[in-house]
Amino acid sequence: MDATEYELKFFHRDGFHRRVCAVCGSAFWSLGEFDRCQEAPCTPYAFIGHPGFTRPRTPHEMRETYLGFFEARGHTRVRRYPTVARWRNDVFFTQASIYDFQPWVTSGAIPPPANPLTISQPCPRFIDLEEVGRSGRHFTIFEMMAHHAFNRPDHEVYFKERCVELCHELLSGELGADPRSLTYKEEVWEGGGNLGPSLSVGLKGLELATLVFMEYIRDGDTLRPMPLTVVDTGYGLERFVWMSQGTKTAYEAVFGHAFDELRATFAPAEAAILIDHARALNFLLVDGVVPSNSKEGYFARILVRRMLRLLAKVPEAPTLIAVMDRAARDLDSDFPELGEHRDDLHRVLEAEMERYD
Ligand SMILES: [Zn+2]
Structure with a gap:
């Protein structure tokens, strides 16, 4: 990608320097x-x-801070999309917030639900399943907070300049990070035949966000401009919460009391696996996944069985349903659908436990 792609007026005006x-x-670009x-x-x-932030925040507080920040700056808050990406035939799960808008919005076939918009999208990712609990920072589902803008040739909402400006204001203004301690690293993003420059935002060793600017179509060795350019950002809610609390692992910060309660009975890694899997499974089941041996159902079955094996090791362990309900209790004020379908969800779990037995 041409170096001029990252030469933003914002960086020069605010005194950033490009370093290697x-x-x-x-x-990367930084003030420090x-x-x-x-x-x-x-x-x-x-x-x-x-x-790295001025004060500790829970996931609920961080999500509200983020979405409220962008609402106050002209963005419309959009509800989450299902975690199962049924509108796509190339993936099972919604693994990033931009999946919500691919391919129909990003191709220009239909207009976005709002423009610009802000969202916090739960994203299942099972690639690091074995690392959950062990690494202190992996999850089977995470929330990708994002602000998106979709620009047509006759109507530009905003692109690189405003995007980076907003990100920097969020981090150093709203959340109180030392502006000199942030780095914006130049990267190239490519996916689904599109590509563009991107910036990954680092603070105190943690990659907090990625700002992607989708603007080209790859045509063999040449690049053609896309008819619609897209601001595709991703801010990891769990990482933001962890950065704000500075706890030993991300699990203490993200799961709080629910993690502590399980810690009374289980080793830290096991407690993390249980509460993490319960959170992911709640979203999957509420979004209509039925545990089975195929497709997305298989991932739900893996989560149930990993939880059952851990719970079976300890005689005084809570039931699977109790752990599931505990995870849902921390989420249902923000995602009421998790609280509304408890009976159905319990029936699915009971049937799956019977099959496991
Ligand atoms: Zn480096």
């Missing part, structure tokens, strides 16, 4: 005098015990 990371070799990007492994975690 001594470890990964990527170029760093010789490396502020993302692991180039920079080790520096926020444990020393949070």
Whole structure:
């Protein structure tokens, strides 16, 4: 990608300098005098015990802060989409907020539900299943907070300049990160035949967000401009919460009391697996997934069985349904659908437990 793609007026006006990371070799923009990007492994975690934001926030508080920030700046808040991406035939799950709008909105076939918009989209990702609990930072479902803008040739909402400006204001203004401690690393994003420049945002060793600017269609070796350019951002809610609390692992910060309660009976890694899987499974089942041996049902079955195996190890363990309900209790004020279908959900779980037995 041409270096001029990242030459933003915003960076020059606000006194950012372009530097090259001594470890990964990527170029990045920062106000601070760093010789490396502020993302692991180039920079080790520096926020444990020393949070990078002014005050601690729960997932609910962080989500509201984020969505409210963008609402106050002209964005419409859009409800989450299902975690099962039934409008697409190439994937099972909604693995990023932009999946909500692919392919019909991003291709220009239908208008977006609002423009610009802000959303917090639960995204199942099972690729790191084995790392959950162990690594201290992996989840089977995470919330991708995002602000999206869809620009037509005759109607530009905003693109790189305003996007980076908003991100920087959120982090250094609203959340109180030291503006000198942020790095914006130059990357190239490519997917589904489209590509464009992107910036990954690092703070104290943690990659907090990615700002993607979809603007080209790959045509062999040449790049053609897309008729519709798209601001595709992703801000990890769990990482933001963790950064704000600076706890030893992300699980303490994200799951709070529910994690502590399970810790009374289980080792930390097991408690994390149980509450993580319960959160993911609640979304999957409410969105209509039935545990089975195929397609998305298979992932639900894996989650149920991993939980049942852990619960069976301890005689005084709570029931699967009790763990599921505990996870839902922390979410149903923000996602009322999780509270509304408890009876149906219990029936699905009981049937699956019978099959497992
Ligand atoms: Zn680096």
